[in-house]
Amino acid sequence: MKGAGKYLVVSKRESGNGRPDILLKTPSVRGAAVILELKVSDSFQGMEQECDKALKQIEEMDYEAELRAEGYDNIKKYGVSFYRKECMVRK
Secondary structure, eight states: EEETTEEEEEOOBBBBBBBOEEEEOSSSSTTTEEEEEEEEOSSSHHHHHHHHHHHHHHTTTTTTHHHHTTTTTTTEEEEEETTEEEEEEEO
């Protein structure tokens, strides 16, 4: 776990039924937590679909389970896709 400003950063840690790519959380459960799931697209046109897959994976694998168990209520979820040097983010 590393610090990034006011957030603690956790990468590839077991949570719920799997491992989210990146978790960001404030030290206090009264703050926010962020789940990032990353995907690589085979084409520029496929980036939106990969973001949707990432968001679906967050829900299906219940990546927020550990955060909720810790007491976090403010949990933001983002699907991120990459194609070459392009990036798309959906929430």
